[in-house]
Amino acid sequence: xxxxxxxxxxxxxxxxxxxxxxxxxxxxxxxxxxxxxxxxxxxxxxxxxxxxxxxxxxxxxxxxxxxxxxxxxxxxxxxxxxxxxxxxxxxxxxxxxxxxxxxxxxxxxxxxxxxxxxxxxxxxxxxxxxxxxxxxxxxxxxxxxxxxxxxxxxxxxxxxxxxxxxxxxxxxxxxxxxxxxxxxxxxxxxxxxxxxxxxxxxxxxxxxxxxxxxxxxxxxxxxxxxxxxxxxxxxxxxxxxxxxxxxxxxxxxxxxxxxxxxxxxxxxxxxxxxxxxxxxxxxxxxxxxxxxxxxxxxxxxxxxxxxxxxxxxxxxxxxxxxxx
Amino acid sequence: xxxxxxxxxxxxxxxxxxxxxxxxxxxxxxxxxxxxxxxxxxxxxxxxxxxxxxxxxxxxxxxxxxxxxxxxxxxxxxxxxxxxxxxxxxxxxxxxxxxxxxxxxxxxxxxxxxxxxxxxxxxxxxxxxxxxxxxxxxxxxxxxxxxxxxxxxxxxxxxxxxxxxxxxxxxxxxxxxxxxxxxxxxxxxxxxxxxxxxxxxxx
Numbered sequence: 001x002x003x004x005x006x007x008x009x010x011x012x013x014x015x016x017x018x019x020x021x022x023x024x025x026x027x028x029x030x031x032x033x034x035x036x037x038x039x040x041x042x043x044x045x046x047x048x049x050x051x052x053x054x055x056x057x058x059x060x061x062x063x064x065x066x067x068x069x070x071x072x073x074x075x076x077x078x079x080x081x082x083x084x085x086x087x088x089x090x091x092x093x094x095x096x097x098x099x100x101x102x103x104x105x106x107x108x109x110x111x112x113x114x115x116x117x118x119x120x121x122x123x124x125x126x127x128x129x130x131x132x133x134x135x136x137x138x139x140x141x142x143x144x145x146x147x148x149x150x151x152x153x154x155x156x157x158x159x160x161x162x163x164x165x166x167x168x169x170x171x172x173x174x175x176x177x178x179x180x181x182x183x184x185x186x187x188x189x190x191x192x193x194x195x196x197x198x199x200x201x202x203x204x205x206x207x208x209x210x211x212x213x214x215x216x217x218x219x220x221x222x223x224x225x226x227x228x229x230x231x232x233x234x235x236x237x238x239x240x241x242x243x244x245x246x247x248x249x250x251x252x253x254x255x256x257x258x259x260x261x262x263x264x265x266x267x268x269x270x271x272x273x274x275x276x277x278x279x280x281x282x283x284x285x286x287x288x289x290x291x292x293x294x295x296x297x298x299x300x301x302x303x304x305x306x307x308x309x310x311x312x313x314x315x316x317x318x319x320x321x322x323x324x
Numbered sequence: 325x326x327x328x329x330x331x332x333x334x335x336x337x338x339x340x341x342x343x344x345x346x347x348x349x350x351x352x353x354x355x356x357x358x359x360x361x362x363x364x365x366x367x368x369x370x371x372x373x374x375x376x377x378x379x380x381x382x383x384x385x386x387x388x389x390x391x392x393x394x395x396x397x398x399x400x401x402x403x404x405x406x407x408x409x410x411x412x413x414x415x416x417x418x419x420x421x422x423x424x425x426x427x428x429x430x431x432x433x434x435x436x437x438x439x440x441x442x443x444x445x446x447x448x449x450x451x452x453x454x455x456x457x458x459x460x461x462x463x464x465x466x467x468x469x470x471x472x473x474x475x476x477x478x479x480x481x482x483x484x485x486x487x488x489x490x491x492x493x494x495x496x497x498x499x500x501x502x503x504x505x506x507x508x509x510x511x512x513x514x515x516x517x518x519x520x521x522x523x524x525x526x527x
Contacts, residue, residue, distance in 0.1 A: 097493070102496075110507065114514070134502075135497065135498040136497055136498035136499070137494060137497065140494070
């Protein structure tokens with residue numbers, strides 16, 4: 001016989017209306033314009049990469065849940081789908097599908113499940129998958145094709161950042177116009193080309209308060225300050241901050257990857273340090289590193305500091321002495 | 325004094341007390357030189373040579389080593405055999421010696437070797453120490469072979485230089501680089517732990 005008159009429960013007693021699936025599906029909805037832009041610019045290649053990444057992530061996740069004897073219904077929380085979409089959006093359109101599948105398997109296993117699944121991973125899973133592919137298949141991962149909408153028939157095509165870094169684009173006057181960066185009619189990864197679509201999705205995320213506004217703002221500020229100071233000193237050699245914001249993976253990284261709730265700090269002070277750090281590392285890699293693009297590595301790099309930031313920025317509890 | 329049977333003294337190095345997978349010793353060469361099977365094998369053999377002869381010498385002169393300076397004495401003995409191994413490789417297998425680089429001299433500070441002297445040879449008879457060193461060496465060589473085989477096959481599509489993967493295979497360059505070493509070792513350690521757990525539950 002059970003007595004339900006008094007229910008004893010430990011805190012928290014408030015239950016928020018938000019839940020993991022709800023947040024995840026909001027993120028998926030916010031990615032819709034980005035996915036649409038990638039399908040428009042890269043057509044069938046984008047669709048094939050997207051589907052193979054999502055399916056592989058789901059299958060690998062299911063396999064691991066089964067191996068770890070965990071309930072399979074957590075597949076429905078949508079986190080595996082997001083990893084799949086985000087990974088696909090960071091791949092070059094000409095990548096062959098088997099590489100995308102390897103990347104998706106690595107993202108789900110090494111990026112997420114070995115740490116204990118959603119909520120326990122240190123690094124953003126999609127970026128772990130991409131970093132693996134970048135190191136394993138460096139040539140395939142840096143071969144770019146022109147977007148289908150551009151109707152150019154060339155085998156390879158430089159990204160705006162690659163053009164800037166390796167072709168001396170400013171001196172030759174071939175720097176990609178900002179208008180093209182904004183619409184997305186440029187070479188690059190599936191989801192990073194169209195700034196317009198990315199901003200649309202980001203505004204939706206911000207309006208739903210799914211992501212912390214401090215992260216994109218902090219990255220924006222530090223990248224602008226960093227690249228801006230070099231640009232002001234020597235505009236003949238360095239591109240403007242606006243170019244750096246619109247080109248490459250900055251927008252998708254700042255709004256969709258650095259903001260991952262699991263791998264970003266929980267305390268505002270830590271969040272600022274995290275965000276400013278990402279912007280500075282992006283600037284450092286883009287201006288002085290061996291790669292044209294540094295968004296992926298800078299986010300992974302700062303992800304590693306998150307446990308430390310959470311620890312050292314913890315607010316003092318009332319009554320606690322400052323130095324005990 | 326160890327109370328194991330002679331057989332157990334040998335086989336413990338292969339699995340139960342495998343230096344790499346169970347004791348997590350000697351990880352520096354395990355990670356650094358397993359990018360090709362030939363390197364892993366050469367490193368394993370060189371380490372085995374040093375371990376076996378150091379164990380023999382330490383166990384036979386253990387009565388004369390004052391316990392205050394025992395570590396220093398072990399290091400001198402180990403360094404002697406490392407010098408022999410290093411010069412031997414440089415004289416007879418210069419390409420291997422070159423690709424192993426500083427890792428052969430670094431065998432001096434390999435924890436497996438010093439660990440066996442401190443934990444085993446200094447307390448046991450010459451015969452038992454030899455069996456122990458042989459077992460530990462075999463365990464180390466097996467671990468190096470396993471790791472380097474996985475890394476070479478995935479990273480270059482070859483095994484000991486022979487093509488084993490078809491032309492369709494695109495080498496995973498990451499496997500030849502440090503991240504590949506860490507990922508492979510991590511997965512193998514997890515597997516070893518899982519096998520051990522399963523084996524325990526069957527007993």
